[in-house]
Amino acid sequence: MEQCYNRGCGQVFDPAINNDESCRHHPGEPFFHDAYKGWSCCNKKSVDFTEFLNIKGCTLAKHSNVKPPEPEKPVKEESPKDEVIEVRAPIQDALPRPPIDSPMSVVQPTVAQALKDAIDALKTSTGPAPSTGKEPSTSIEVGTSCKNNGCTYAFVGGSIDQGECCYHPGVPIFHEGMKFWSCCQKRTSDFAQFMAQKGCTYGQHKWVKDVSLFETFCNVKNSEPSYFPMQNQEKKVVQCRYDWHQTATNVVVAIYAKKYHYAKSLIELNPIRLHVNLVFPEQENARFDLDLELRGIVDIAKVSAHMYGTKVEITLPKLEPGSWSLLNFPRTTMPAAKSSLSPEAAKQEDSDDEDFDLDDIETVPNQGLRLSELSLQSPNKPNE
Numbered sequence: 001m002e003q004c005y006n007r008g009c010g011q012v013f014d015p016a017i018n019n020d021e022s023c024r025h026h027p028g029e030p031f032f033h034d035a036y037k038g039w040s041c042c043n044k045k046s047v048d049f050t051e052f053l054n055i056k057g058c059t060l061a062k063h064s065n066v067k068p069p070e071p072e073k074p075v076k077e078e079s080p081k082d083e084v085i086e087v088r089a090p091i092q093d094a095l096p097r098p099p100i101d102s103p104m105s106v107v108q109p110t111v112a113q114a115l116k117d118a119i120d121a122l123k124t125s126t127g128p129a130p131s132t133g134k135e136p137s138t139s140i141e142v143g144t145s146c147k148n149n150g151c152t153y154a155f156v157g158g159s160i161d162q163g164e165c166c167y168h169p170g171v172p173i174f175h176e177g178m179k180f181w182s183c184c185q186k187r188t189s190d191f192a193q194f195m196a197q198k199g200c201t202y203g204q205h206k207w208v209k210d211v212s213l214f215e216t217f218c219n220v221k222n223s224e225p226s227y228f229p230m231q232n233q234e235k236k237v238v239q240c241r242y243d244w245h246q247t248a249t250n251v252v253v254a255i256y257a258k259k260y261h262y263a264k265s266l267i268e269l270n271p272i273r274l275h276v277n278l279v280f281p282e283q284e285n286a287r288f289d290l291d292l293e294l295r296g297i298v299d300i301a302k303v304s305a306h307m308y309g310t311k312v313e314i315t316l317p318k319l320e321p322g323s324w325s326l327l328n329f330p331r332t333t334m335p336a337a338k339s340s341l342s343p344e345a346a347k348q349e350d351s352d353d354e355d356f357d358l359d360d361i362e363t364v365p366n367q368g369l370r371l372s373e374l375s376l377q378s379p380n381k382p383n384e
Contacts, residue, residue, distance in 0.1 A: 004063035008039075008055070013063040023064070024057035095297055095320050101335045102270040107314070109305035111262045118309065119261055122281060140207045147206045150181070150199040155207060165206070166199035171239055236286035240278070244327045251298070251316040251324060257288065262307050267314065271297045273334075276312065292328040296320065 001012045006025035013022060028041025030052075038045025042058035144155040148167030155161055170183030172194075180187040184200035242255040257278055264279040276290040298316040305314045 002065040005067045008057040018062050021060045026057050098271045104268040107267040107305045109307045111307045114309045164202045168199050238286045238288040240288045253314045255312040291334045295324045
C-alpha cells in the first residue's frame with residue numbers, strides 16, 4: 001500500500017488496482033485571500049478552515065505517490081555594498097543655561113516709515129494743560145461702575161459702597177485661543193466665562209481712574225494726549241498687551257503699542273533674558289517695561305526686531321531644538337542687568353584692548369625722589 005499525495009485526496013491505495021477514476025483531488029493551488037480559503041481550480045472557497053479541508057476534489061485521475069514540488073521561497077535581495085544607510089544623529093544633551101545677569105546686548109530694530117513719520121510729526125507739550133477755570137468734580141454719580149478689572153459692582157450712594165471689592169489686579173491675556181488674567185492663570189476658551197470669572201484679590205472699590213497710572217491698553221486708540229500735574233506724581237507706567245508664538249526654529253514676541261518713540265525705546269537681551277522699554281511721548285514720556293527670563297536659550301547673534309505703527313515684533317531664534325511650553329519663567333524680581341553694549345561697541349572695545357601695547361607708553365622724566373629714597377625718609381621729618 002502506498003500514500004497518495006494528490007491535493008485533497010490523502011488516501012492509501014494499492015498500485016495494482018489504481019485506475020483513471022480512483023483518485024478525486026484538486027489539481028490547482030490553494031489560495032488564502034481576505035479571510036477566504038479555496039482552490040484555484042474550482043473556485044470553491046470558505047471562511048472556515050475545516051470546511052476548506054473537507055471540500056471534495058473536482059478532478060478524477062490515478063493516485064500518485066510523488067510529492068508535489070514545494071513552492072519556491074522568495075529570494076532575499078542583498079543590499080549593494082556601496083549603498084548609503086542614513087543614521088539619525090544622537091540626541092544632543094541640553095546646553096548649559098547661562099546666568100540671568102549675563103551682559104545684555106542692544107538690538108537695533110528695523111523701524112517702519114509710517115511710525116517714523118508719525119513720531120517725527122508729533123508735537124508734545126511739556127507744560128500742564130491750560131486752566132479752564134473749572135475744577136474737576138469730586139462727586140460720584142449713582143450707577144458709576146467700579147474701575148477694578150473683573151468687578152461688576154455699581155455705585156449706589158450708600159454705606160454698602162465701602163464693602164470689599166473682588167477684582168483682578170493683573171491684565172487680560174489672549175493666547176492661542178485661551179483667555180485668562182495674568183494674576184490668577186485661570187484659563188478658558190469661552191469669552192463669556194472669561195468675563196464672568198470671579199476676582200482673585202480683595203480690596204476697595206475704585207470709582208475713578210488713578211491719575212498717576214495709565215491703566216489702559218496701548219492698542220486702544222488714544223486720539224488726544226492726557227495732561228496731569230507733575231508735582232506729587234509717581235512715575236507714569238503704561239500697560240501694554242503682549243503675545244507670542246513659536247515655530248520649529250524661532251520664538252516671536254509681539255508687543256501691541258501705538259505712538260511710542262522709536263528712538264527713545266530700548267530692546268536688549270542676553271541668551272535667556274529679554275528686556276523691552278517703550279517710551280510714549282504723548283503721555284508725558286510714560287513707559288512700558290517688560291523684563292522676562294526666557295524658557296529656552298536664544299541665539300542673540302541672529303535676533304531681529306521690527307517696529308510698526310501698532311506693535312513691536314521681536315524674533316528670537318532658538319539655540320537648541322525643541323518646543324517651549326511657556327514664554328518665560330515667572331519671577332517677582334529680576335537681578336540688575338550688566339551694562340548694555342551693542343555688538344559694534346563691544347567689538348570696538350575689544351579691538352582697543354587688543355591694540356594696546358606697553359611699548360607705546362612714553363617715559364616721564366623723573367623730577368622727584370625714587371621710591372627707594374622715599375622709603376628711607378622719616379615719616380615725621382618735614383620736607384625741606
